[in-house]
Amino acid sequence: MGVLELKDVWINFGGIRALAGLSVTLEAGEILGLIGPNGAGKTTVFNLVTGVYRPTQGSITFGGHDLARRRPCDIACLGISRTFQNIRLFQDLSVLDNVRLARHRRAGYSLLEAALRLPARGKGEAKLTADCMALLDLLGLAANAQDRAGSLPYGRQRTLEIARALATEPRVLLLDEPAAGMNSQESADLVGLIRRIHSDWKLSIFLIDHHMDVVMEACGRIVVLDYGEPIAEGTPGEIRANPRVIQAYLGEEVA
C-alpha cells in the first residue's frame, strides 16, 4: 500500500484533456520521478495532488485520506508539501520569514497572545526561530537569513523553496523542476541535497524535472507522461532504453 495513490485520474480543462487515466503510486520512502515533454501534464499532477485542481474523474488518496475535495491548506497539513515550477517565494519577506511562515501552525501561540505580547508569544517565537535557523543552516542558507528572498540568486531561491517546504515537516515532498536553470555543478549538488533530505527526513519524494542527469541519478523509479497519458514506468535504466519514451521526446525517426 503506497503512501500516495492516484487511481485512474482524469482532468479536463474546457475541451482540453490534460490527464487521461493516470494511475501511479508513490511508495513509502521512494524517490519517484515524473518526466515527459513540455505540456505532458506533469505539473497538473502536482496541482491535483495538492488540491489546486479537482480531478474530473478518478481518486487520489494519501495514507487512506481522500484528497480530491480538500483545500490545499488542509492537504498541506496532512503532510504533503511542494515547490513550484515558477518559484513562488514570498519575495518581499526575508529568507527566515519564508521558512518561519511554513511553520505557522506550529508557532504555539494564539493571535490574542501575539496581540498582547504575552509570554507564550516570546517562547513560541524563540523556538520557532531556532528551529528555522537550524533548518536554514542545514541547507546552507543561514548566512542569508535576513536577506530579502527576492534578492537571492536563482539557484539559492530554489534551495530556499525546498527549505520552506521542509519546514512544514511533510511526509511527502513534491519537487517541481528543482533543477531548472542550474548548471551541472549545481545539479550535482542538488542530487546530493535530495538524497540527504530523503534519508535524513525519511521522506517520500515525487520529482518532476527536465534535467535527465538529475532524474536518472536521484530516482529509483520513473513514470513517463506524454499528452496527459502514462506511456512508461520503470527503473531509470529501463526508461532510458524505452523506445516509446525516446519517440515522445525526440519524435518519429525518419526512415
Next chain:
Amino acid sequence: MNAYHVQVLTFALINVIMATSLSLINGITGQFSIGHAGFMGIGAYTAGVLTVVYKLGFWPALAAGSLAAALAGLLVGLPTLRLRGDYLAIATLGFGQIINVAIINIPITGGPRGLTGVPAHTTLPLALAGAAMTYVILHNIIHSAHGRAMLAVREDETAAEAMGVDTTRVKVTAFTIGAGLAGLAGGLFAHRLMFLHPSSFDFIKSIDFLVMVVIGGSGNLAGAAGAAVFLTVLNELLRKAVELRMLLYAGLLILTMLLRPKGLFAGGVRRGRA
C-alpha cells in the same frame, strides 16, 4: 494649545486608528478594501444611538460599537474575501454604500437629518490612548506568526495555501480586526463631534483613509499613522478649499502610484526580525 488645536489633534488621533486598521487589511494582508468608512459609521452610530437613545454608559457603548463593526466585518468578509483584486475592491465599495443606505433608512439613526445630542466623552488623552493601544496591538500582531501569515497571503496566496495557511481565515481575521478597530474609532468620533451624519461615513471618507495608507506606505504602520496626522492637519488647513484638497489627494494618489508605489514614506518592505 487652544480648544481648536485640541479638536484637530483629537480627530487626527482617531484617524490614526482608522489608517492603521486599514493598513492591516490593505497593506499587510493585501486585500483592497475601499469601504472602510462604513465600519467607522457602524461603530459611530451603534455607540451614539446607545448613549443617546438608550442612555447606556460610554464604555459599554464604545465596546458595543466596536463589536458591531467587527461583526459587520466578519459578515462582509466571509463572502467577499473569496474575490480577488478589482472585484474585491468593488465589493467592499458596494458594501460601504449599502451600509450608508441602511443608516439613512433606519429611523432610529435620525436618517438624513442626523443624530444629535451625543454626549462629549472623547478627550484628547482618551483618543491618544486609543491610538496608542491600536498601534501597539497591530504592531504586535504584525510581528508575529499570525502577521507573517497575513503578509504571505499578500505576497502569494497560492504558495501560502500550499504551506498550510488557511488563507480565507487569515483574510477574514484581518478584515474583522480592522473593522472592529474602525468601529472603535467611530465610537470615539461620535462622542467628540457630538453629532452624526451619514455623509461622514461615505465613499469620500473611505478615500481619505485610502490616501493615508497609500502615501504612508502600504504595510507601513508608522507611515500610515504619520500620514493620518499629516492629512488631518492638511484637511483643516484646506477646509475652505474643498476642490483644492481633493485635487491634492488625487495628485497624491496618482503620483505616488506612478513614482513611489511603496509609499511616500517608503520603508514598507518588511524584513525579518526575531
Next chain:
Amino acid sequence: MSPLELLQQVVNGVQLGVIYALVALGYTMVYGVVRLVNFAHGDVYMLGAFVGFFAATRLGLGFLPTLLVSMAACALLGVVIERLAYRPLRQAPRIAALTTAIGVSLLLQNLVRLTVGPNPRGFPELFTQRTLEFAGLRVYNISLIVLGVSLGLMLCLQYVVYRTRLGIAMRAVSLDKDAARLMGIDVDKVISVTFAIGSALAAAAGVMVALAYTRIDPFMGMLPGLKAFVAAVLGGIGNIGGAVLGGLLMGVAETMVVGMGLSTLRDAVAFAVLITVLLFKPAGLLGRAVREKV
C-alpha cells in the same frame, strides 16, 4: 400594476438601460484588454455632458454636432488618461492601477468642479420636447432619440468589433495579450483605441442624459458609473454582449423598483445586484471564469 403600466415601466427601463449599456460597454472593453476597472470611466461620462454643455451653449451647436464634438473630445481624453496614468502601471500589481484610477476619477471631478463650480447646470433644450402617444403608452420624443442613437452606436460597435481587423485585434488582445503581440498586433495602439471608443460611448451617454434630464453637475458620474459597472459585471465583464444585456437589465430593474414605490431603494438595487453576482456567479451571465496558472 396593470399590464399597460408594466409595459410603460419596461419602456422607461429600456431607455435608462441603453444609457447604462453605453457606459457599461466602456468598462467591459477596457477590462477586456487591460484587466483594469477604470474607475474614472463614470467621470468621462460626466465630462461628455459638460463638453456637450459648452458646445451647445458657447458654440451654439445643434444636437448632432454637440454629440460628435463631445464624443471626439472624450475619446481623446480617454487616450490621454490611459497613456499618462495607466500605461506606466501595466506591469504593476492591479491594486496600484486601481488606486491610480481612483485618483484620476477624483481629479476629473474636482477639475470640473473648480472650473465650472459645484452647482448643477441646466443643459439647453436642443429639441422641443414632445410627448407621443403610442397604443396607450406615452413616449417622449427625446426617449426615441436616445434609443435610436444608442442602438445606432451599439450597432456600429458591433460592426467594428466583429467585422473589422481592428475588432479582431481587440478581441485577440483581450484573449491573450502576449500572443497578440507575437502575432504582430500593436497592442499599445489597440489599447488606446479601446479607451477612445469606450470614452466616446460614455460621452454620448452623458450628452443624451443631459438632454433628457437637463441637470448636469460634476458628480453626476459617480452613481451611474457604479451602476454601469455593475451592469458590466452582471453581463460578464469583458463580454460586449453582456454589457448590453446587463445595462438593459439594470435599467429595467431600477425603473421597476421606483415604479413599485420603493424609490429610496433605487440605488441599493445596483449594490444588491453587485453583491449577488459577485457571490454566486462572478463570471456574470455571459462571461467566462478565468483560471490562474499555478
